[in-house]
Amino acid sequence: MLRIPCPWCGPRDETEFCYGGQAHVPYPADPSTVDDADWAGYLFFRDNPKGWFAERWMHRAGCQRWFNVVRHTVTYEISASYPPGTSRPDVA
């Protein structure tokens, strides 16, 4: 089981969290001008790197806040955990 560091509550078991997919996927600035291909890209297409990946988690059983985690998809090592709205830290 992963031990995920919540920025507010500290490290907790993975079972306390919900997974939220890739982080830093911005809503289109002007949705009415986005064509179908770009809209599909926004809705359905996500990175699938072998290596470091910024993803969203929500501490469901604790403070119930969303936050971002930088996790290695092969080793499961977590190098950063930071509140939403902040940019990805320059680690890993």
Next chain:
Amino acid sequence: MTADPGLLAVRRGPLTGALAAGSAQTVAVRDVPGRTLVELRVATNQDGSGAVESALGFDLPAAGHTSRDGQQLAVWLGPGWWLLDAPAATGPRTLEAPLVHRLRDSGGELSAVEVSAGFAVLELSGPRAPAVLAHGCSIDLHPRVFGRGRSARTMLAKAQVVFALTDDAPTYRIWVRSSFARYLVAWLLDAATEYLCEDPTRSSG
């Protein structure tokens, strides 16, 4: 609406009468009936907690902590989110009204909602209490890490709970959703069985 004394007299927790187990020598579980609970949320982008603190008369705790003023206890649940626990005699209106009044004055984004009926309050105490809790949660309960005045909102067995260390007996106060209360008590008593047997008055036979 004011708190009706007749109503308070017949108010029963979901565990009333169902619970008396353990001993002070090892571990004991006890129901704490009739507490007044208020959930408090303050917009985190504003400094609203100062106004709340002056309305309450004591400081709100920082992350992972509790603060108390006599019989009143405030527990940190999340950023800008606290649980206030007060004796029944205080009455929900006594806790809520100053906060709401203060809210109108400050124009801040704040909500105070009475949630007494939604939670059961338990106390687990005795030297073996940390061992019983450790059977079902992954919080580090060593006194060096989880000392008096600390709190956590986490999973205990399969129930979502908030618990806090309120004294050095040690006594843990546990807030659990009413619908999970009987499950949690059954689980706690099961987890405590091996320690209850350590009680000399029980094991002498």
